[in-house]
Amino acid sequence: MAEKRKYKKRYCKYCEAKVDFMDYKDAGALRFSLSERYKIMPRRLTGNCKRHQDMISIVIKRARAAALVPYTVTRKQVVVAPFENLK
């Protein structure tokens, strides 16, 4: 049954890079799993595996507590490249 796939096959980018540990202080690296409003992106959209999704969600929550990543963004603050003015 060679049915045509509707979407591109998703794969876990962290597995491919063999990430064992994520540092919450490196806010730029967390950007991949965050939406433009800084919500944590769901697994079905990023393709992350369960293990790495669990890791990234913990790390993002730590970074939020440390004011490295915002909890929410209001409509005015939504920008295209948000991490550039964080430095």
Next chain:
Amino acid sequence: MRNYENLVIVKPTLTAEEIQASVKAIEEVITSNGGEIAATSPMGMRKLAYPIEKNERGYYHVIYSSIAPSAITEIERRFRINEDLLRFVTIKYDTNREIAAFNGMVAKAKKAAEAPAKVETPAVEEAPVETPAVEAEAPVATEAAAPAAE
């Protein structure tokens, strides 16, 4: 003894010397409670992702240390009393994988502390010069972004 990482954000309203003094006081809190500081890495003055106590920026300082688990509550109690701190985050490094990452970060922090030790003095002088530039850029960037959003 267990490996911990303490990230503290010091108030930006203090002068450079006062910030250094309060960072030293924070490190002393850890050592006086039986902790051994493995390495420290100053992340410097950064813009906060959201305002804390009406402050837009803060001085970030990270302390890697091994502390007895029972002493953590006392250390955090002292941090809470300290009015110079905007925020503190304590992270435990417990599993083998985390400890390996911890040792890696300690080595990195030590290297960073040793190598630019001579460069550090001009870096401190540069910091105030850089901050107005960032402030000057920021409104322009928001203005540029605003019409784009509309």
